[in-house]
Amino acid sequence: MVVDLYHHLYELLSTDSQLLALLGIAPEDKDSLSKQIIKRRKLAPLSDVAKPLLSFYATSGKRDTHNPLLLTSFFRLDVITPGNIELAHQIANHLFHLLDGKSLSMNGIEGLDMYVVSQQESDTGHSSTYCFTLVTKFTLQVC
Numbered sequence: 342m343v344v345d346l347y348h349h350l351y352e353l354l355s356t357d358s359q360l361l362a363l364l365g366i367a368p369e370d371k372d373s374l375s376k377q378i379i380k381r382r383k384l385a386p387l388s389d390v391a392k393p394l395l396s397f398y399a400t401s402g403k404r405d406t407h408n409p410l411l412l413t414s415f416f417r418l419d420v421i422t423p424g425n426i427e428l429a430h431q432i433a434n435h436l437f438h439l440l441d442g443k444s445l446s447m448n449g450i451e452g453l454d455m456y457v458v459s460q461q462e463s464d465t466g467h468s469s470t471y472c473f474t475l476v477t478k479f480t481l482q483v484c
Contacts, residue, residue, distance in 0.1 A: 452482040
């Protein structure tokens, strides 16, 4: 299920025209899409960041103890910019409105509800980059 969620979230992010514009990606530029919207935690050296990046990955998840058909999964979205705090905040704000309180559909899942549960600045370990993080909670009703 979480693997399907990675794919579904990538599709949602990579087809959102406003997000692509904020990231400076032309919709037909598949190479930039794969380099700037990243489905993993480990990134290339952040000292080389020249364009905004969006990294997302699952952090934890569990089944509900009372209803085993209910699965909760948390994803972290890191917005990383080459020192541009305002742009990182604009991207994070757009992501909040794109994801928070939304219900989506996915094959094999009756309901997919998303909420942003946390937002904060995160340390990148590099003074030339800035990172703003959103943590989202996905609740899935498995069929």
